[in-house]
Amino acid sequence: MVLLEISSGWESFFQLIGILLVFIVVLAATYVVTKWIAEYQQGVTADKNIHVIETFRVSSNKFIQIIQVGKKYLAVSVCKDTMDVLAELTEEQLTWLPSMEEKKESPVNGSFQEILENLKKKIPRK
Template identity: 45%
Template sequence: MMVVLITGSSGLESFIQLITVLLIFLFVLAVTYFTTRWIGKYQQGQQQHKNIQVLETTRLTNNKCLQIVKAGDAYLLIAVCKDSVTMLTKLEESSIKEMQAEHPVPGESFSDVLKKIKSQKAGRSQHVQNSKR
């Protein structure tokens, strides 16, 4: 009789501990989410009033990449290495492709972006299925 009481209370204690840990986890997750959003908005606000913008980056190796940079009204192609940055050439504004369709708009919600990706994948899978026939 005594063993059953100990086991019963132990099971209840385990359940309470599980609920407590779950609530702590959800609290930490919420704090992380809101902190990340706040930092993202803060950094976006800091970058909006700058004269220099990195438009695109392509990694060549682990420590070398090419970047298209807008500095004032000029567009530059630069090479960024581990210890140096080299301007390769100036680019004409007409030669820069707009990447607005590929990248999310700042006001666009995550669910809208996810729906676009799902529709693109659905279109690709339809194309693959049709080509197999």
């Protein structure tokens, strides 16, 4: 009877270890696939002819964006269902243009750890 209880305890322990290993493998696979998809998406959209220079939120679902299409700069309004060109801008009319290094260092391209550290700096502790 005691021997049966001991083996049952060990079986439960090994089942727990097995479940934890499966969980860790699934978590690692999820991480690897997510990183792969992010790199693929970044490669698809990188170094193309369209770049968003700046975005300004007017209301919850309305934005004004300055975008670069080829060598032209456009001010566009982006709403829930529509996108309209407001004006064509010249490079001289823009007060600031990001350099290629600044585009690469944007928080969107940063790691999760960098974004988390920036948020920690902005949010005061009690």
